Amino acid sequence: MGAKEMVEEIKEAANEEGARIIEEAKANADQKLEATKSELEAQKQQFVAAEERKGAEEKERIVRAARQNARKLRWTVEEEMIEKTLAAALERIDGVKSGGFKDISYPEILAGLINESALSIAAGSSAGADVEVLLSEEDATASYVDQAMLTKLADEISSEKGATVQLSLADERIKSAGGVIVRRKDGTIEVNNTFEQRMARLSTNLREDIVKTLFTGK
């Protein structure tokens, strides 16, 4: 073999080796790119699934908040109407004083409240009770309650319950839209039957009745 042939052989071998390592590099590069694509696609799928879950949770949060707001709105409307009813009832007290309620005059209503209060006090006093009745300035000035009424009531209570009760009108006045406070003169027992206090005391049952009548008409 001559020198030129040897040179050609060397160059051919170098070319072949060069081509081989280039082909190998290309194959490696392609493989690497394919692996990256697959990995990124898998990551994307996982990412989308996670974002879908987060999105669904966010949606659920919005809907839950809306339901809560809806309940609040419903409750607010009901509360407004209940308050409106209670306010309207208090506003009608003036009309009750002048015209009575369901054919019962205001003095008769006060008599009923005094009777109920005095009976309650008498029930806790075996030896009889000296009881006074407190009215608002307006009711006292209008003389809805007088001593004659109180004496008659005291007699009725004494005869019905067998307990001696003496009733009198106190000089002290109360701040109230109406109704009475009845108390033993020694101050040991007091029954507050002003309308505001009755409204507060009866609150739970009253609200049940209001809800039933107001929203169902029953």
Added chain:
Amino acid sequence: MAVEALKIIRVGEEEGRKLLEEAKANVAKILNDADDEVKRFQEKAREDEQRLAAEISAKYVQEGKREEAAIMKTVEEESNTVKAAAESNLDSTVNVVLERILGVR
């Protein structure tokens, strides 16, 4: 003569070495390009994720808002109905309250 042949062979060997060097440089470039391509894929994937996250979030928020609007519309209609019923029952309810607080029930 032999010296001349050796020279020719050395030159040949040098050319062969250069050819191999070129091939190796090509290999390095191919691998570098592949790395750059991988980085581009990863960068694009990050951008895609940001875009997808915004799209998915917007889709669910929109659905939620739509349901929210429907819920509020329903409750407002119900509230108006309840209010109207209550207004028509107001007088009778006030009477019930008065019966209680006046003690004439």
